[in-house]
Amino acid sequence: MKKAFIIITLIVSVYACKDVVNEVPDVPFGTTAYTFTTHNNVVLPPLRIPKDNALTKEGVQLGRMLFYDPILSADSTQSCSSCHNQSDGFTDNGLAFSEGIRGDIGKRNAMPIFNLMWHLDGFFWDNRADILRHQALMPIQDPSEMDETLGNLVVKLNNSPLYKEHFEKAFDATSIDEELIGKALEQFMNSIVSGNSKFDRVQLGLETFTSQEKVGQIIFNAEAIRFKDEINPNDPKNFGGDCFHCHGGSLFMRRESLTNCLPSNDDLGKGGFNGNTDDNFKFKTPSLRNIEKTAPYMHDGRFNTLEEVVQFYLSDLNEDCPVDVANAPNMHALKDSVYLSEDHKAALVSFLKTLTDDTYLTNEEYSNPF
Ligand code: HEC
Numbered sequence: 001m002k003k004a005f006i007i008i009t010l011i012v013s014v015y016a017c018k019d020v021v022n023e024v025p026d027v028p029f030g031t032t033a034y035t036f037t038t039h040n041n042v043v044l045p046p047l048r049i050p051k052d053n054a055l056t057k058e059g060v061q062l063g064r065m066l067f068y069d070p071i072l073s074a075d076s077t078q079s080c081s082s083c084h085n086q087s088d089g090f091t092d093n094g095l096a097f098s099e100g101i102r103g104d105i106g107k108r109n110a111m112p113i114f115n116l117m118w119h120l121d122g123f124f125w126d127n128r129a130d131i132l133r134h135q136a137l138m139p140i141q142d143p144s145e146m147d148e149t150l151g152n153l154v155v156k157l158n159n160s161p162l163y164k165e166h167f168e169k170a171f172d173a174t175s176i177d178e179e180l181i182g183k184a185l186e187q188f189m190n191s192i193v194s195g196n197s198k199f200d201r202v203q204l205g206l207e208t209f210t211s212q213e214k215v216g217q218i219i220f221n222a223e224a225i226r227f228k229d230e231i232n233p234n235d236p237k238n239f240g241g242d243c244f245h246c247h248g249g250s251l252f253m254r255r256e257s258l259t260n261c262l263p264s265n266d267d268l269g270k271g272g273f274n275g276n277t278d279d280n281f282k283f284k285t286p287s288l289r290n291i292e293k294t295a296p297y298m299h300d301g302r303f304n305t306l307e308e309v310v311q312f313y314l315s316d317l318n319e320d321c322p323v324d325v326a327n328a329p330n331m332h333a334l335k336d337s338v339y340l341s342e343d344h345k346a347a348l349v350s351f352l353k354t355l356t357d358d359t360y361l362t363n364e365e366y367s368n369p370f
């Protein structure tokens with residue numbers, strides 16, 4: 001019995017090791033590999049870590065310190081966490097727009113931080129940052145956010161015995177530079193994983209949905225029905241919300257920018273960044289995990305509640321999509337299918353709330369280390 005157990009354990013660990021080697025790069029000598037306590041590899045995809053920036057305990061801890069330290073801003077009043085608050089899914093305390101150190105108000109809603117290792121299409125609502133370590137340096141220098149120069153920051157950190165010690169431990173570096181600052185922040189942000197919501201526990205057979213949540217899940221995953229007379233009022237499949245096309249899979253996101261036909265304002269989204277008119281009004285398609293906690297919604301925070309979002313998709317959507325519907329796959333189908341009852345809308349919202357992951361929102365590994 002004992003022998004069989006050992007053999008099985010051995011086989012399992014050989015396989016586990018093989019996977020880990022494939023997915024997690026080796027850590028540099030002298031550092032300790034970071035172990036995920038939160039990665040649920042039954043539901044979430046395999047880990048996806050940049051080869052030249054393996055997650056180490058030392059690097060993740062350093063990135064966490066930088067993330068929570070106002071030293072990153074010009075007047076030492078603002079840290080990344082000022083606008084990315086853990087208990088709000090790392091968004092900005094319920095605000096539509098964030099305020100920078102000079103009192104400037106931004107034009108876009110602060111985005112949540114979790115599962116970023118699986119984002120394939122860049123960062124920010126308009127995808128203007130290609131990889132996370134580049135993204136991390138942008139708010140530091142943004143005049144309407146932290147308004148610091150990288151030159152100054154490098155000097156400040158090199159003058160800090162605390163940071164000298166931590167950069168040496170994490171990167172074996174005697175001198176701190178901007179690349180290492182980006183890499184440390186990248187490690188910390190890559191360590192933030194969310195995969196323990198009720199939805200996940202239901203997938204694992206540990207909990208069950210209420211009947212309302214179940215109806216919501218069916219609506220979420222059903223195709224939009226175009227013609228009202230095709231509807232069988234007794235079958236929730238006939239009330240397709242068509243959400244899954246753009247917010248599907250275990251990450252609840254599509255890894256490309258799309259338009260959901262929000263009535264436009266002057267923000268061109270991805271097209272405004274890359275100048276390609278086909279990309280006008282396209283925005284990064286957000287994950288719906290933890291969506292209950294990240295209000296207000298959309299790139300400009302125009303909706304305050306999930307009920308308003310559902311109302312927009314399933315009732316208020318009209319023919320005035322700001323782009324050609326060819327550029328808005330699935331939205332043209334949705335536009336004609338606005339037949340959800342109030343009960344069905346409530347069911348959809350109740351399903352969305354099963355995506356809230358309290359362990360992520362309260363995990364001390366992601367909290368202020370100071
Ligand atoms: C003044 C508020 C503010 C500060 C400070 C701030 N952010 Fe943000 N963050 C935002 C806003 C607003 C957005 C969306 C901006 C956009 O898309 O143009 C954002 C977007 C992001 C994203 C993109 C997520 C995604 O899914 O694409 C990441 C990652 C991020 N911030 C990390 C950081 C880090 C790291 C710092 C500190 C170095 C930081 N932020 C400082 C407000 C802030």
Ligand code: HEC
Nearest residue numbers: 241242243246258259260283285286297298299313329330
């Ligand atoms: C054609 C693709 C598409 C479909 C279909 C779609 N969405 Fe979206 N969704 C998007 C995009 C793109 C955004 C970001 C839009 C923006 O901010 O300009 C978004 C934003 C959202 C947001 C706000 C997220 C945040 O972080 O602010 C919620 C909530 C949401 N969608 C829920 C739904 C639900 C529920 C459905 C089904 C009824 C649905 N979506 C169908 C593409 C889609």
